[in-house]
Amino acid sequence: MDYLVRIITKSGNVRALACLTTDLVEDICKRHGTLPTASAALGRALTAGTLMGAFLKTGQRVALRFEGNGPLKKIIVEADSNGSVRGYVGNPEVNLQKPDGSLDVPGAIGRAGFLTVAKDLGMREPYSGTVQLYTSQVAQDLALYLVESEQIPSAVGLAEYVEPTGEVAVSGGVLIQAVPPVDTDVVEKLMARIEQLPQLSVLLREGKTPEEILELLFAGIPYDVLEKRELGFACSCSRERIERVLISMGREELASLREEQHGAEVTCEFCGQRYSFSEADLVGLIAGMAEGEAQA
Numbered sequence: 001m002d003y004l005v006r007i008i009t010k011s012g013n014v015r016a017l018a019c020l021t022t023d024l025v026e027d028i029c030k031r032h033g034t035l036p037t038a039s040a041a042l043g044r045a046l047t048a049g050t051l052m053g054a055f056l057k058t059g060q061r062v063a064l065r066f067e068g069n070g071p072l073k074k075i076i077v078e079a080d081s082n083g084s085v086r087g088y089v090g091n092p093e094v095n096l097q098k099p100d101g102s103l104d105v106p107g108a109i110g111r112a113g114f115l116t117v118a119k120d121l122g123m124r125e126p127y128s129g130t131v132q133l134y135t136s137q138v139a140q141d142l143a144l145y146l147v148e149s150e151q152i153p154s155a156v157g158l159a160e161y162v163e164p165t166g167e168v169a170v171s172g173g174v175l176i177q178a179v180p181p182v183d184t185d186v187v188e189k190l191m192a193r194i195e196q197l198p199q200l201s202v203l204l205r206e207g208k209t210p211e212e213i214l215e216l217l218f219a220g221i222p223y224d225v226l227e228k229r230e231l232g233f234a235c236s237c238s239r240e241r242i243e244r245v246l247i248s249m250g251r252e253e254l255a256s257l258r259e260e261q262h263g264a265e266v267t268c269e270f271c272g273q274r275y276s277f278s279e280a281d282l283v284g285l286i287a288g289m290a291e292g293e294a295q296a
Helices: 022-032 036-053 105-109 139-150 184-196 200-205 210-217 239-248 251-261 279-295
Strands: 003-009 014-020 061-068 074-080 084-089 113-120 127-132 154-162 168-178 223-230 263-267 274-278
Touching: 003 210, 014 036, 014 184, 014 210, 022 036, 022 084, 022 168, 036 061, 036 074, 036 084, 036 105, 036 139, 036 154, 036 168, 113 139, 127 139, 139 154, 154 184, 154 200, 168 200, 168 210, 184 210, 200 210, 239 263, 239 274, 239 279, 251 263, 251 279, 263 279, 274 279
Parallel strands: none
Antiparallel strands: 003 014, 003 223, 014 168, 061 074, 061 113, 074 084, 113 127, 154 168, 263 274
């Protein structure tokens, strides 16, 4: 079962998250038929979204958009405060490899591009920040965003292992943030510990749990466990939402769909669910719009 653990040091100066996302990444990659490199890139972004969502309040959402000049084109991920995550890539049939045979995620995303983070905090307008892609490794780009756009010193670790068959064997991540006033001694200890420990992908493949990974990172640094939260794929699409999208197109566009195609079919990019609207359905939507305009 995928889950996330959130902690804070006894001093209150450092907070951290560690999560296991293997099942949800495998689920979403299967839904989109991603090849190994696309799976690795999407898996990292899904884990990044999961970590970002964990700091939100109930009802809030975050969206991450990676857009580079590589063949993957884009990665879109959405996550909420309850551990629900969804996402997709622009081109799932990408399987770039480096000369040593490892998956070339930066090459797939592209060295030039942007990371945009948008947060729906329940305000009139969502908060949004954009940074240029730094390494296109995903983790470093997210850390750069947190430092530049939110002024929060952060260390981000994202890891996955994709089998040659395309199966996601392990996936997970860690996010550590310094909270003002920054305790430089604790931060230096953590940075040294990160350098000394095996790579996160190695720890995950050894079967280390999020709790055990945090214990290794924070050995000798007292902390409290704030929560343990289950994670999983969930899509917020529905027929009613798709109807609102169609209505937003306007009466003329709906009338054109009715006359030329005698209906409409819309597929959710996140989950692949198809919604079909007959000619009669479109007539009803147009009539509803006309009635609403008359009442206004």
